[in-house]
Amino acid sequence: MNADAQREAVYGAPPEMLAARDDLTPMLSQYADLCEEHDDAVVLFQVGDFYEAFCGAAEAVARTCEVTLTQREDSTGTWPMAGIPIDNAAGYLERLLDAGYRVALAEQVEDAEEASGLVDRAVTQLITPGTVVDEELLDAGRATYLGAVARVGDGESRHSDADAATYGLAVVDVSTGECLVTGADRALALEELERLAPAELVVGPDCDLPDLPFDPMETPFEPGAFDADAARETLSAYAPRPDAVVESAAELRAVGAALAYAEYAQGDSKLEYVTRVTRFDPREFLQLDATAIRSLELFESRSARAGSTLFSVLDETACALGRRRLEAWLRRPLVDRDRIEARLDAVEALCDDALARADLRDHLSSVYDLERLVARVSRERADARDLRSLKTTLDRVPKVREALAGTDSDLLADLRDSLDELEDVRDLVGDAVVSDPPQEITEGGVIADGFDAELDDIRGTAEAGREWVSNLEAREQERTGIDSLEVGYNQVHGYYIEVTNPNLDRVPDDYQRRQTLKNSERFYTPELKEREDEILRASDRADALEYDLFCEVRADVATESARIQAVADALADLDVLRTLADVAVANDYARPEFHGDAASSVGSTDEAGATGETGGIHIDAGRHPVVERAQDEFVPNPAALPRGSVALVTGPNMSGKSTYMRQVALVCVLAQVGSFVPAKSAQLPVLDRVFTRIGASDDIAGGQSTFMREMSELTEILHNATGDSLVLLDEVGRGTSTADGLAIARAATEFLHDEVGATTLFATHYHDLTDAADDREGVFNLHFTAARRDGEVTFLHSVADGPSSSSYGVEVAQLAGVPASVVKRARNLVDEPDADAEGAGDAEDDAEGVAAAANGEVAEAAEDGTLAAYVDGLENGHGENEHQKREGTATSTTATTATAAAAEPNPELEAVAEALREADLVDTTPLEALNLLSELKGRLE
Numbered sequence: 001m002n003a004d005a006q007r008e009a010v011y012g013a014p015p016e017m018l019a020a021r022d023d024l025t026p027m028l029s030q031y032a033d034l035c036e037e038h039d040d041a042v043v044l045f046q047v048g049d050f051y052e053a054f055c056g057a058a059e060a061v062a063r064t065c066e067v068t069l070t071q072r073e074d075s076t077g078t079w080p081m082a083g084i085p086i087d088n089a090a091g092y093l094e095r096l097l098d099a100g101y102r103v104a105l106a107e108q109v110e111d112a113e114e115a116s117g118l119v120d121r122a123v124t125q126l127i128t129p130g131t132v133v134d135e136e137l138l139d140a141g142r143a144t145y146l147g148a149v150a151r152v153g154d155g156e157s158r159h160s161d162a163d164a165a166t167y168g169l170a171v172v173d174v175s176t177g178e179c180l181v182t183g184a185d186r187a188l189a190l191e192e193l194e195r196l197a198p199a200e201l202v203v204g205p206d207c208d209l210p211d212l213p214f215d216p217m218e219t220p221f222e223p224g225a226f227d228a229d230a231a232r233e234t235l236s237a238y239a240p241r242p243d244a245v246v247e248s249a250a251e252l253r254a255v256g257a258a259l260a261y262a263e264y265a266q267g268d269s270k271l272e273y274v275t276r277v278t279r280f281d282p283r284e285f286l287q288l289d290a291t292a293i294r295s296l297e298l299f300e301s302r303s304a305r306a307g308s309t310l311f312s313v314l315d316e317t318a319c320a321l322g323r324r325r326l327e328a329w330l331r332r333p334l335v336d337r338d339r340i341e342a343r344l345d346a347v348e349a350l351c352d353d354a355l356a357r358a359d360l361r362d363h364l365s366s367v368y369d370l371e372r373l374v375a376r377v378s379r380e381r382a383d384a385r386d387l388r389s390l391k392t393t394l395d396r397v398p399k400v401r402e403a404l405a406g407t408d409s410d411l412l413a414d415l416r417d418s419l420d421e422l423e424d425v426r427d428l429v430g431d432a433v434v435s436d437p438p439q440e441i442t443e444g445g446v447i448a449d450g451f452d453a454e455l456d457d458i459r460g461t462a463e464a465g466r467e468w469v470s471n472l473e474a475r476e477q478e479r480t481g482i483d484s485l486e487v488g489y490n491q492v493h494g495y496y497i498e499v500t501n502p503n504l505d506r507v508p509d510d511y512q513r514r515q516t517l518k519n520s521e522r523f524y525t526p527e528l529k530e531r532e533d534e535i536l537r538a539s540d541r542a543d544a545l546e547y548d549l550f551c552e553v554r555a556d557v558a559t560e561s562a563r564i565q566a567v568a569d570a571l572a573d574l575d576v577l578r579t580l581a582d583v584a585v586a587n588d589y590a591r592p593e594f595h596g597d598a599a600s601s602v603g604s605t606d607e608a609g610a611t612g613e614t615g616g617i618h619i620d621a622g623r624h625p626v627v628e629r630a631q632d633e634f635v636p637n638p639a640a641l642p643r644g645s646v647a648l649v650t651g652p653n654m655s656g657k658s659t660y661m662r663q664v665a666l667v668c669v670l671a672q673v674g675s676f677v678p679a680k681s682a683q684l685p686v687l688d689r690v691f692t693r694i695g696a697s698d699d700i701a702g703g704q705s706t707f708m709r710e711m712s713e714l715t716e717i718l719h720n721a722t723g724d725s726l727v728l729l730d731e732v733g734r735g736t737s738t739a740d741g742l743a744i745a746r747a748a749t750e751f752l753h754d755e756v757g758a759t760t761l762f763a764t765h766y767h768d769l770t771d772a773a774d775d776r777e778g779v780f781n782l783h784f785t786a787a788r789r790d791g792e793v794t795f796l797h798s799v800a801d802g803p804s805s806s807s808y809g810v811e812v813a814q815l816a817g818v819p820a821s822v823v824k825r826a827r828n829l830v831d832e833p834d835a836d837a838e839g840a841g842d843a844e845d846d847a848e849g850v851a852a853a854a855n856g857e858v859a860e861a862a863e864d865g866t867l868a869a870y871v872d873g874l875e876n877g878h879g880e881n882e883h884q885k886r887e888g889t890a891t892s893t894t895a896t897t898a899t900a901a902a903a904e905p906n907p908e909l910e911a912v913a914e915a916l917r918e919a920d921l922v923d924t925t926p927l928e929a930l931n932l933l934s935e936l937k938g939r940l941e
Ligand SMILES: Nc1ncnc2c1ncn2[C@@H]1O[C@H](COP(=O)(O)OP(=O)(O)OP(=O)(O)O)[C@@H](O)[C@H]1O
Pocket: 627, 631, 633, 634, 635, 636, 637, 651, 652, 653, 654, 655, 656, 657, 658, 659, 660, 797, 798, 852, 855
């Protein structure tokens, strides 16, 4: 049984209970009924202060939550039982969700004390990865989506595009009320799905989804919810003209089903906090598929620098609203030039105004998570503290507006205008709810004095009663002459008059005995009893009235959900713009410029710009935003990539190729987010997509062979890239033999250049590939260099024109400590590929593989062959003369060597000369100089 089946097996009514159905106690019978009704989840059944599960479900709960498996015994049998305390259920629920369970909470829906007989219970909430609303189970910085995918036949689609939207995709974040819908062809829809990465997915009929690179819970849901009519009906509760919101039947079905499932999870009620359904076209954003998001490390770090991601570098947000918005912006950079410039203007205005930035940060840091708060208000789950938090946030709004008053940007002005101060809501909450209310809303102390006359009246009665009681002590002392007489109160017996034993003879006749203690007696009088009843009645009435009033206030606030959400929206944008400005100032970022006039967006670069200087990526002194923060020094590098050009990037391992390529892409992504960029200056095109094919070792978990995966990603790129795309290829073709790999790399380069016209950066260890620059103007070489200083190889990390010297694999292998004989054999094979064609490729691959494995520990590099020559010299000094071998005079004697050396330039001499030339005498200590001399002399001898 697989894991899914194991989980399913504990859903539904336990078979052993069904077998004993007629004999079950009323409570267990109620449990079995609820399990039958909710057979897609583990039913957690409230019994007093615990949620209990029975039988198979109990075993699963005990195992997963690590709680004790006990038993419930009654006349009908012994039932395995496991319970989790309601007070701190969140941690246990999280474990159940993590283990892949759906959970239905069956709560007591009537007061146990008031129930006559069995307490009524009902499933009030279905908790699944996509429908959680509990703050403790949610990540404040990420939207938690529930997604639905639907598919229709082509004929049914209303899209006019040739690639009609046969797939619809909708997501709902039930914790905030965000609802998005889109439609596209299969490939694009899958990409979008990966990008949104819903935590849970309901899949419509015939969708036939492939294995997804993220891991959503796939939930079976009534196929009927995907029917067009049913979906329209569901959507109409959220949008008066459902067909105007969506663009295709597939979209309608997806959004209808997503909303229907979210309603079902919430106990079949309308999602009041979903006030807007937003339709978008994926093509309105820079498309970053999941591979690109991963390999550019936008949100997850794949390197040892755990936690270093673009998001973490940028995340200077002051509130959760901003944090989620920043994530959304990074996931979806813009392609609309006007919108990008508007954001850049806003960031620039804030960069120029340190005071506004500081004020904004200050005010925004006291802003609560309004989106989730308003959703709780609508779901009637908000308590009095939530409403006070709403007020605290609204109190900040005028101050945020003030902070923006002097800033000069249209977008900031628009955001300022959309900051409705919501005085009505603010005053309502301010007047109604006390400033520091208790958590419980049923026990009074929530509603402020002066808000409701009736409540004030009742409170007045209770207060007068309490005052009467507090004066009673003095009165009775006087009346009885007992100075030690005390009036007190306890929960069980209520008010009493306490008289110590020696004074009992002075107790008046109207005192009635209430309680006997060791040294005293407690009494009450009819009048005290009457007052006590009055006080208690008044308190109970006050509590009940307070609860009713609170619910009314909460309902009134809920009717303003849309306005509150609009404020939340503006605050989120402001926090991100402020953050981008803070980051830009702190890290010395520059405002990027885009080619062409402001109206141009993707696809609008004219033909003249297509090959000219204006159309490409031009970055002066660019930096990698994450790597530069992780180390003491970072070498800035320029990029000059004409539109449609292919730059072949060579250089030793660890020299900085990948960092460089990623930094170019990140600069472009950041610019389209509307952020300043880590560079001195940047002139950029508006890209439509960024493709990455980076790293050969990262797909092991994918179930496909590495090479297969690599090739399918390459296929994706070759099919989908356009002249407006940026393509990063890192060592494509490495997963197969050298000859095949090189051929594929070459063909892909030519195709990207000739057919696609995408601007491409291609890092490669295939030096033969660099020849591709010879016969195509738009293909050119860049390389990374290294220098040898103080006897150590130092990476310069600076990019230069032209190809790097031949291969490094063998040299690096040697420096890594690979046995000399292996290195020698590898060199033979590299030098004479034709002599042992079959083995050559493999050997080269192996040597590079070893070198790659040694990355991080080894310092290896070469500057235009310096190291290669040096190592070559070293090796030849200790072994056979390779040159001699090539000449076919393999017999090793000093004489033949000398003859050959006289006839042709001697590589050993050259190597020694090169090493001398390279030696940095300024930085060399006398001892190092002596050592070097002795080494060189040894080699010559
Ligand atoms: N411009 C730079 N300035 C300073 N340090 C850098 C720079 N570029 C890269 N580095 C450092 O060098 C390390 C290796 O860089 P990178 O992974 O880009 O090398 P590579 O040439 O792609 O290596 P390989 O060919 O093995 O994949 C980085 O982790 C970083 O620490």
